[in-house]
Amino acid sequence: MRLSKKICMVGAFAVGKTSLVRRFVDSIFSEKYHTTIGVKIDKRQVELHENSVQLILWDIEGVDIFTDLNASYLRGASGIILVIDGTRPATLDTAKELISLIENTISDYRIVVLFNKHDLEQEWAMPAALTDSLNIDKDSIFFTSAKTGENVEEAFQHLTELICPPEVVDK
């Protein structure tokens, strides 16, 4: 069976959404700072046993204020990847606001939370008390780095398993 699923990248400005997609889709990371406004769409296939799942990744581009202008961006999403910058605690607050926006906009979706830029040990500003403050299942929280690739595959794989029906996941 071949499945297709819509996945949305969400999170504050410059937390690493685009970099994570690039890492996941093209296996690269670029320091080059690059922002546009709009939506970028990419895809990648994930294998689950004999089945393959095609993830259509919607990456919203732009600044925080634009995120809430685009509820239609979320429409029909099966999976949400919520990204927080581990070096900027304020992005956790944005994430909390986004969670409630998402809850009010769509239903029937699964979410994973990525504390990104985990490679920046020196600047890491996210004590356990903060990461635990989210009302999200522990298994669905990942400490990632788009730069080193840490946990990026794992996070997408986990989300894929969450959004697929049980007969596809456990074989």
Next chain:
Amino acid sequence: MIGSNAVKTDTPPEPDNAGSYQELRSLLLGSEYENILKERLKQDDIDRIAENLTEAFEKRNQNDNSLIEKLSPMIESSIDLSIRNSRSKFADIIYPIIGPAVRKSVANALTEMVHSLNHLLKQGFSAQAIVWRYKAWRLGMPYGQYAFIQNIQYRVEQVFLIHRETGLLLTSCSAENIPVKDPELISAMLTAITDFIGDSFEQESQSETLNAIQVGEFNLLIESGPYAAVAFAIRGSVHQDINERIQELCEQIHSQFYQELRSFSGNENELEEARPFLEDALIEKQKESTSSSPWFAIALLATISIYGVMSYYQSSVTNQKAERIIEEFSKAPGYQVLNYKLESNDLFINVLKTPEAKPSKDFESIKNIRGINLTIKETNLPRLEPNIFLSFLSEKYGIDFDTSKEQSGYELIAKGELSKRKIQQLEEDPIVKSIFTNINESQLTVAQEKVLTVDYGQNFLNLVNKVHQSQIYFDVGTQQIAQESSETISELASNLKELQKLEQLSPYSISQITVMGLADKNGTDEANLKLSRDRASLVAEMLEANGIRSEIIVIWALGDRDLPSVSLEHQRRVNIQVLFHDKPELL
């Protein structure tokens, strides 16, 4: 006495005969009178309340919070309701506030996505596309018009069935020999584009949602039903036949596959059976074939540069009229404007024309022409000759070309000085390769390659970095730029100006310059927000005054945002964020 008489009439009746008085009143005046009387009393009440309402509210409000508690849900739901009822009105009100930002974001999203869409659609076109493209180029006309010359009025080349909710592709198909690249992405992009436009410019009626986009040489037509949307990629014009066909197909799919559409969960085979319906929609219409026309002095015509006369063009009423005429020519099927020239009131137009094209005297803009002396030079479309490429090649490579006939075909003679890279490009030029049997380079000299090449892209990025690092600090509680930052601001302005210049040369294009104002932790949120806006506006004004395009500047008041670890004098600042994107490659 008149006075006492009057008083008497107005005196209310005695209690004992009140009943009969009322009876008489209703008999004489009917129930209408009763109603008026009641209304009247009610009106008095209303007047009385109205007189004291404000004070009553005020008083109550001083006592407790109950009014606010009672009113706010009412106000909220009435705002909700009015937004729902007249979205566009609200959009109008909000628009001036978020307008510039939204407009930019929409424009950007569109150009970026339409660009990548075009790219995807085009990649799908195989060898045939190259042949067509080359032939169109040979005629020096846009690809779309080539369709007409090819006697094809229109052709539906790709059909997509898209799940509306998720934007996922249900199934797709394409005309023979046309592989479709990444239909899944095209499907999602189309959904995003239509959503985006739908959201940003709330349309009055549902039926008016965007349904046609021009993407390069394609027209994309989208018909949305409740569960799925059908999209056609059409080469040529969107003919009424196609409009009907797409509506029909959309309805057909909804009635046949209603269950499958409703329960679609991402399984790619679920709608496979709809594909034959889609295939039926790959229609095309041929024009009646026409005998080929005699061929005129085309070589002469083609040497006239298309761009040469643009400089005469200045805006005036006459120019607008001329512009309309030219526009009508360029849009009309079967016409190709080679050049035109407007001198005072004399307009000269030089066009290529297919024999079956509608006569130009029937053009709307020409029928009621006044104040312009129009001369049209029409040349019926000729057959192809290598000569006609020479001027185009000259323009492309900046040297002279000639051609001579050989047994096996035509030889291209290049004359002049070209860089190594350009020579290689010329040798590999697919168009040169397909027209000429060989290139004669005996009259060609190799130019010295310029050693010093400037990496404009890198310079652009470096400059952006510099701009991002500039901090403009302010004095406490004011819009006054701190002494230490007076130099920074002028540096910033010149950097941004330089960036604007570099934009032309670099592969990037600036979408927006965001001026972010901040205030320190002291003071109320409200005051800080205002202060931060004032600071950002001041900087924005200064930038504008220094030649930064105002339409790309967006002010963003952030109030106080910093962590306590940032010192107060550094919290009072303005930062600049430059948003930019890759320029679409030339197609």
